[in-house]
Amino acid sequence: MRRGVARAGMALSAALVVTGLALLPGGCGVPSFHGIEDLPLPGGADLGSHPYRVTAVFKDVTSLFPQSAVKVNDVPVGRVEKIEVSRDDWLARVTMKVNGKVRLPSDAYANVEQSSLLGEKYVQLVAPKDLAARADPLRDGAVIPVSRTNRNADVEEVFGALSMLLNGGGVQQINTITRELNRALGGRESAARSVLTQIGTFTKNLDAHKGDITDALDGLNKLSSTVAARDAQVGTVLDGLGPGLKVLQEQRGSLVTMLKSLDALSSVAVDTVDRTKDDIVADLRALAPTLKGLADAGRNLPASLQVLMTYPFTDEVLTGVKGDYLNVYLKVAAAPGTMVRPAAGALPLPSVPQEGGAR
DSSP states (O other), rough: OHHHHHHHHHHHHHHHHHHHHHHTTTTSTTTTTOGGGGGGOOOOOOOSOOOOOEEEEOOOOTOTTTOOOETTEEEEEEEEEEEEEOOOOOOHHHHHHHHTTTBTTTTEEEEEEEEEOOOEEEEEEOSSEEEEEEBOOOEEEEEEOOOGEEEOOOOHHHHHHHHHHHHTTHHHHHHHHHHHHHHHHTTTTHHHHHHHHHHHHHHHHHHHHHHHHHHHHHHHHHHHHHHHHHHHHHHHHHHHHHHHHHHHHHHHHOOOOOHHHHHHHHHHHHHHHHHHHHHHHHHHHHHHHHHHHHHHHHTTTHHHHHHHHHHHOOOOHHHOOOOOOOOOOOOOOOTOOOOOOOOSOOOOOOOOOOOOOOO
Protein backbone atom coordinates (compact mmCIF):
# COMPACT_ATOMS: atom_id res chain seq x y z
CA MET A 1 0.00 0.00 0.00
CA ARG A 2 2.88 2.34 0.74
CA ARG A 3 4.32 1.70 -2.71
CA GLY A 4 0.98 2.59 -4.28
CA VAL A 5 0.80 5.88 -2.40
CA ALA A 6 4.38 6.73 -3.45
CA ARG A 7 3.65 6.01 -7.07
CA ALA A 8 0.53 8.17 -6.97
CA GLY A 9 2.53 11.04 -5.43
CA MET A 10 5.20 10.78 -8.10
CA ALA A 11 2.55 10.82 -10.81
CA LEU A 12 0.93 13.90 -9.29
CA SER A 13 4.28 15.69 -9.12
CA ALA A 14 5.03 14.89 -12.73
CA ALA A 15 1.61 16.21 -13.75
CA LEU A 16 2.19 19.46 -11.87
CA VAL A 17 5.60 19.92 -13.50
CA VAL A 18 4.12 19.33 -16.95
CA THR A 19 1.28 21.77 -16.19
CA GLY A 20 3.75 24.40 -14.95
CA LEU A 21 5.88 24.03 -18.11
CA ALA A 22 2.79 24.44 -20.24
CA LEU A 23 1.94 27.69 -18.50
CA LEU A 24 5.31 29.27 -19.20
CA PRO A 25 5.09 32.49 -21.28
CA GLY A 26 7.39 31.25 -24.02
CA GLY A 27 5.49 28.04 -24.54
CA CYS A 28 6.97 24.83 -23.21
CA GLY A 29 10.63 25.89 -23.41
CA VAL A 30 12.48 25.99 -20.12
CA PRO A 31 15.10 28.72 -20.96
CA SER A 32 12.50 31.59 -20.80
CA PHE A 33 11.48 30.72 -17.25
CA HIS A 34 13.30 32.84 -14.64
CA GLY A 35 11.22 32.12 -11.59
CA ILE A 36 7.73 32.08 -10.25
CA GLU A 37 7.42 35.79 -10.86
CA ASP A 38 7.22 35.04 -14.59
CA LEU A 39 4.00 33.16 -14.07
CA PRO A 40 0.85 35.28 -14.68
CA LEU A 41 -1.21 35.82 -11.56
CA PRO A 42 -4.76 34.50 -11.57
CA GLY A 43 -7.36 37.24 -11.80
CA GLY A 44 -4.91 39.75 -13.21
CA ALA A 45 -5.67 42.50 -15.71
CA ASP A 46 -6.55 41.58 -19.27
CA LEU A 47 -3.75 42.96 -21.48
CA GLY A 48 -5.59 42.25 -24.70
CA SER A 49 -3.98 41.24 -27.96
CA HIS A 50 -1.93 44.41 -28.51
CA PRO A 51 -0.56 45.75 -25.19
CA TYR A 52 1.99 48.55 -25.12
CA ARG A 53 4.90 49.19 -22.75
CA VAL A 54 5.35 52.32 -20.63
CA THR A 55 8.34 53.09 -18.38
CA ALA A 56 7.97 55.31 -15.30
CA VAL A 57 10.95 56.69 -13.36
CA PHE A 58 10.51 56.74 -9.56
CA LYS A 59 12.70 57.92 -6.71
CA ASP A 60 11.39 55.15 -4.47
CA VAL A 61 9.33 52.01 -5.20
CA THR A 62 9.36 50.36 -1.79
CA SER A 63 7.33 47.09 -1.69
CA LEU A 64 6.52 47.26 -5.42
CA PHE A 65 7.27 44.00 -7.26
CA PRO A 66 6.96 42.61 -10.77
CA GLN A 67 3.46 41.40 -11.65
CA SER A 68 1.99 44.17 -9.46
CA ALA A 69 -1.16 45.70 -10.86
CA VAL A 70 -1.32 48.82 -13.00
CA LYS A 71 -4.60 50.70 -12.63
CA VAL A 72 -6.43 53.64 -14.12
CA ASN A 73 -9.20 55.07 -11.93
CA ASP A 74 -8.72 52.01 -9.65
CA VAL A 75 -9.49 49.65 -12.57
CA PRO A 76 -6.73 47.12 -13.44
CA VAL A 77 -5.46 47.78 -16.96
CA GLY A 78 -1.99 46.22 -16.87
CA ARG A 79 0.84 44.86 -14.77
CA VAL A 80 4.42 45.68 -13.84
CA GLU A 81 6.79 43.78 -16.11
CA LYS A 82 10.16 44.59 -14.53
CA ILE A 83 11.90 46.98 -12.16
CA GLU A 84 15.44 48.19 -12.81
CA VAL A 85 17.75 50.60 -11.00
CA SER A 86 20.12 52.79 -12.99
CA ARG A 87 23.56 53.19 -11.46
CA ASP A 88 23.92 56.61 -13.05
CA ASP A 89 21.24 58.37 -11.03
CA TRP A 90 20.04 55.52 -8.74
CA LEU A 91 16.44 55.94 -9.84
CA ALA A 92 14.01 53.05 -10.24
CA ARG A 93 12.66 52.46 -13.75
CA VAL A 94 9.41 50.52 -13.73
CA THR A 95 8.39 48.97 -17.04
CA MET A 96 4.65 48.29 -17.33
CA LYS A 97 2.44 46.51 -19.83
CA VAL A 98 -0.86 48.30 -20.42
CA ASN A 99 -3.92 47.14 -22.35
CA GLY A 100 -3.84 48.59 -25.86
CA LYS A 101 -7.42 49.84 -25.57
CA VAL A 102 -6.53 52.18 -22.66
CA ARG A 103 -5.93 55.70 -23.93
CA LEU A 104 -3.92 58.08 -21.78
CA PRO A 105 -2.30 61.43 -22.63
CA SER A 106 1.44 61.56 -23.08
CA ASP A 107 1.76 63.87 -20.02
CA ALA A 108 0.09 61.39 -17.66
CA TYR A 109 1.26 60.90 -14.08
CA ALA A 110 2.28 57.66 -12.34
CA ASN A 111 1.84 57.13 -8.58
CA VAL A 112 2.71 54.17 -6.39
CA GLU A 113 -0.31 53.56 -4.16
CA GLN A 114 -1.59 50.91 -1.75
CA SER A 115 -4.89 49.11 -2.10
CA SER A 116 -5.61 49.10 1.63
CA LEU A 117 -3.91 49.57 4.99
CA LEU A 118 -2.04 46.28 4.66
CA GLY A 119 -2.80 45.65 0.99
CA GLU A 120 -0.57 45.34 -2.04
CA LYS A 121 1.23 48.13 -3.83
CA TYR A 122 0.27 49.04 -7.38
CA VAL A 123 0.92 51.75 -9.96
CA GLN A 124 -1.87 54.23 -10.62
CA LEU A 125 -1.77 56.04 -13.97
CA VAL A 126 -3.48 59.44 -13.71
CA ALA A 127 -4.36 61.89 -16.46
CA PRO A 128 -3.68 65.59 -15.71
CA LYS A 129 -6.59 67.64 -14.41
CA ASP A 130 -5.99 70.36 -16.96
CA LEU A 131 -7.59 69.00 -20.11
CA ALA A 132 -5.94 71.70 -22.22
CA ALA A 133 -2.53 70.37 -21.17
CA ARG A 134 -3.19 66.97 -22.69
CA ALA A 135 -1.00 66.29 -25.69
CA ASP A 136 -0.69 63.24 -27.90
CA PRO A 137 -1.79 59.84 -26.52
CA LEU A 138 0.63 57.69 -24.55
CA ARG A 139 2.37 55.34 -27.00
CA ASP A 140 4.48 52.22 -26.83
CA GLY A 141 7.94 52.93 -25.36
CA ALA A 142 6.90 56.19 -23.71
CA VAL A 143 8.76 57.30 -20.57
CA ILE A 144 7.11 59.12 -17.68
CA PRO A 145 9.87 61.26 -16.05
CA VAL A 146 10.53 61.49 -12.34
CA SER A 147 8.92 64.95 -12.26
CA ARG A 148 5.52 63.31 -12.93
CA THR A 149 5.86 60.36 -10.53
CA ASN A 150 5.21 60.05 -6.82
CA ARG A 151 4.34 57.59 -4.13
CA ASN A 152 2.10 57.63 -1.07
CA ALA A 153 3.44 57.28 2.44
CA ASP A 154 3.82 53.71 3.65
CA VAL A 155 2.03 52.39 6.70
CA GLU A 156 5.41 51.76 8.31
CA GLU A 157 6.38 55.39 7.79
CA VAL A 158 3.10 56.61 9.27
CA PHE A 159 3.42 54.34 12.30
CA GLY A 160 7.08 55.32 12.71
CA ALA A 161 6.25 59.01 12.69
CA LEU A 162 3.35 58.42 15.09
CA SER A 163 5.62 56.44 17.40
CA MET A 164 8.24 59.21 17.35
CA LEU A 165 5.54 61.75 18.15
CA LEU A 166 4.07 59.77 21.03
CA ASN A 167 7.30 58.40 22.51
CA GLY A 168 9.40 61.37 23.52
CA GLY A 169 8.39 63.37 20.48
CA GLY A 170 6.41 66.58 20.30
CA VAL A 171 3.40 65.73 22.48
CA GLN A 172 5.05 66.91 25.69
CA GLN A 173 6.35 70.00 23.95
CA ILE A 174 2.85 70.75 22.63
CA ASN A 175 1.50 70.44 26.15
CA THR A 176 4.20 72.79 27.44
CA ILE A 177 3.56 75.29 24.65
CA THR A 178 -0.17 75.22 25.33
CA ARG A 179 0.33 75.74 29.05
CA GLU A 180 2.76 78.62 28.55
CA LEU A 181 0.45 80.26 26.01
CA ASN A 182 -2.46 80.05 28.44
CA ARG A 183 -0.27 81.54 31.15
CA ALA A 184 0.96 84.34 28.89
CA LEU A 185 -2.46 85.22 27.48
CA GLY A 186 -4.42 84.78 30.69
CA GLY A 187 -6.07 88.12 31.48
CA ARG A 188 -4.54 89.73 28.40
CA GLU A 189 -7.03 88.57 25.81
CA SER A 190 -7.95 92.13 24.79
CA ALA A 191 -4.29 93.09 24.28
CA ALA A 192 -3.66 89.94 22.23
CA ARG A 193 -6.78 90.64 20.17
CA SER A 194 -5.56 94.21 19.60
CA VAL A 195 -2.15 92.96 18.50
CA LEU A 196 -3.73 90.53 16.06
CA THR A 197 -5.96 93.30 14.72
CA GLN A 198 -2.96 95.58 14.22
CA ILE A 199 -1.08 92.78 12.49
CA GLY A 200 -4.06 92.28 10.18
CA THR A 201 -4.21 96.02 9.44
CA PHE A 202 -0.48 96.11 8.82
CA THR A 203 -0.75 93.16 6.46
CA LYS A 204 -3.60 94.84 4.57
CA ASN A 205 -1.57 98.04 4.25
CA LEU A 206 1.38 96.09 2.96
CA ASP A 207 -0.85 94.39 0.42
CA ALA A 208 -2.35 97.74 -0.60
CA HIS A 209 1.14 99.25 -1.10
CA LYS A 210 2.73 96.26 -2.73
CA GLY A 211 3.06 98.25 -5.95
CA ASP A 212 4.99 100.99 -4.13
CA ILE A 213 7.15 98.37 -2.41
CA THR A 214 7.88 96.78 -5.78
CA ASP A 215 8.78 100.19 -7.23
CA ALA A 216 11.07 100.88 -4.27
CA LEU A 217 12.80 97.55 -4.75
CA ASP A 218 13.17 98.26 -8.47
CA GLY A 219 14.65 101.66 -7.65
CA LEU A 220 17.04 100.05 -5.19
CA ASN A 221 18.01 97.58 -7.89
CA LYS A 222 18.72 100.45 -10.31
CA LEU A 223 20.73 102.24 -7.63
CA SER A 224 22.75 99.10 -7.01
CA SER A 225 23.38 98.78 -10.75
CA THR A 226 24.50 102.41 -10.93
CA VAL A 227 26.81 102.01 -7.95
CA ALA A 228 28.20 98.79 -9.41
CA ALA A 229 28.87 100.59 -12.71
CA ARG A 230 30.75 103.31 -10.84
CA ASP A 231 32.64 101.15 -8.41
CA ALA A 232 35.93 102.78 -9.45
CA GLN A 233 34.67 106.26 -8.50
CA VAL A 234 33.21 104.92 -5.27
CA GLY A 235 36.55 103.28 -4.48
CA THR A 236 38.34 106.59 -5.11
CA VAL A 237 35.96 108.40 -2.78
CA LEU A 238 36.39 105.79 -0.07
CA ASP A 239 40.17 105.98 -0.45
CA GLY A 240 39.97 109.77 -0.12
CA LEU A 241 37.95 109.47 3.08
CA GLY A 242 40.91 107.94 4.86
CA PRO A 243 42.98 111.15 5.27
CA GLY A 244 39.86 113.12 6.25
CA LEU A 245 38.98 110.57 8.91
CA LYS A 246 42.56 110.70 10.15
CA VAL A 247 42.34 114.49 10.52
CA LEU A 248 39.04 114.13 12.37
CA GLN A 249 40.66 111.61 14.69
CA GLU A 250 43.56 113.98 15.37
CA GLN A 251 41.15 116.83 16.13
CA ARG A 252 38.84 114.70 18.18
CA GLY A 253 39.72 116.55 21.39
CA SER A 254 39.01 119.94 19.81
CA LEU A 255 35.71 118.69 18.39
CA VAL A 256 34.66 117.34 21.77
CA THR A 257 35.59 120.67 23.42
CA MET A 258 33.64 122.57 20.76
CA LEU A 259 30.59 120.38 21.25
CA LYS A 260 30.79 120.86 25.02
CA SER A 261 31.04 124.64 24.50
CA LEU A 262 28.05 124.54 22.17
CA ASP A 263 26.15 122.60 24.79
CA ALA A 264 27.02 125.19 27.43
CA LEU A 265 26.09 128.01 25.01
CA SER A 266 22.76 126.37 24.27
CA SER A 267 22.10 126.06 27.99
CA VAL A 268 22.88 129.76 28.52
CA ALA A 269 20.78 130.74 25.49
CA VAL A 270 17.84 128.71 26.74
CA ASP A 271 18.17 130.21 30.23
CA THR A 272 18.38 133.73 28.75
CA VAL A 273 15.32 133.21 26.61
CA ASP A 274 13.43 131.78 29.57
CA ARG A 275 14.29 134.81 31.70
CA THR A 276 13.63 137.46 29.05
CA LYS A 277 10.67 135.97 27.28
CA ASP A 278 8.20 138.09 29.27
CA ASP A 279 10.11 141.29 28.39
CA ILE A 280 10.41 140.25 24.74
CA VAL A 281 6.68 139.58 24.59
CA ALA A 282 5.97 142.98 26.20
CA ASP A 283 8.30 144.77 23.75
CA LEU A 284 6.64 143.07 20.81
CA ARG A 285 3.23 144.07 22.09
CA ALA A 286 4.46 147.67 22.53
CA LEU A 287 5.77 147.66 18.96
CA ALA A 288 2.45 146.47 17.63
CA PRO A 289 0.84 150.00 17.37
CA THR A 290 3.95 151.38 15.67
CA LEU A 291 4.03 148.55 13.18
CA LYS A 292 0.31 149.01 12.60
CA GLY A 293 0.86 152.76 11.92
CA LEU A 294 3.63 151.96 9.48
CA ALA A 295 1.38 149.47 7.76
CA ASP A 296 -1.42 152.07 7.58
CA ALA A 297 0.98 154.65 6.08
CA GLY A 298 1.29 152.41 3.10
CA ARG A 299 2.69 154.12 0.03
CA ASN A 300 2.86 157.57 1.69
CA LEU A 301 5.85 156.49 3.75
CA PRO A 302 8.29 156.02 0.79
CA ALA A 303 7.26 159.40 -0.65
CA SER A 304 7.84 161.10 2.70
CA LEU A 305 11.24 159.50 3.02
CA GLN A 306 12.15 160.76 -0.47
CA VAL A 307 11.29 164.37 0.52
CA LEU A 308 13.10 164.03 3.83
CA MET A 309 16.37 162.65 2.48
CA THR A 310 16.70 165.26 -0.40
CA TYR A 311 15.39 168.41 1.35
CA PRO A 312 15.06 171.17 0.27
CA PHE A 313 15.48 170.68 -3.50
CA THR A 314 13.32 167.73 -4.41
CA ASP A 315 10.96 166.96 -7.21
CA GLU A 316 8.14 166.66 -4.73
CA VAL A 317 8.78 170.25 -3.46
CA LEU A 318 9.03 171.77 -6.93
CA THR A 319 5.67 170.32 -7.92
CA GLY A 320 4.11 172.30 -5.07
CA VAL A 321 5.56 175.67 -6.17
CA LYS A 322 3.17 177.98 -8.00
CA GLY A 323 4.53 180.44 -10.57
CA ASP A 324 7.71 180.74 -12.57
CA TYR A 325 10.16 181.69 -9.78
CA LEU A 326 11.09 180.72 -6.28
CA ASN A 327 11.80 183.01 -3.35
CA VAL A 328 14.88 181.91 -1.50
CA TYR A 329 16.03 183.38 1.74
CA LEU A 330 19.72 182.98 2.56
CA LYS A 331 21.70 183.93 5.57
CA VAL A 332 25.29 184.48 4.51
CA ALA A 333 28.07 184.95 7.00
CA ALA A 334 30.53 187.34 5.36
CA ALA A 335 32.73 190.28 6.35
CA PRO A 336 31.08 193.70 6.36
CA GLY A 337 31.19 195.38 2.99
CA THR A 338 31.35 192.13 1.01
CA MET A 339 29.69 192.52 -2.37
CA VAL A 340 28.17 189.87 -4.55
CA ARG A 341 29.04 190.63 -8.15
CA PRO A 342 27.02 189.14 -11.01
CA ALA A 343 28.67 187.22 -13.73
CA ALA A 344 29.49 188.84 -17.03
CA GLY A 345 26.33 189.52 -19.00
CA ALA A 346 24.03 188.80 -16.06
CA LEU A 347 21.64 191.26 -14.44
CA PRO A 348 22.92 193.06 -11.40
CA LEU A 349 22.03 191.59 -8.05
CA PRO A 350 20.88 193.64 -5.10
CA SER A 351 23.15 193.96 -2.15
CA VAL A 352 22.75 191.48 0.65
CA PRO A 353 22.54 192.87 4.17
CA GLN A 354 24.57 191.18 6.90
CA GLU A 355 21.69 190.44 9.23
CA GLY A 356 18.86 189.58 6.94
CA GLY A 357 17.92 187.92 3.81
CA ALA A 358 18.00 188.94 0.20
CA ARG A 359 14.99 188.50 -1.99
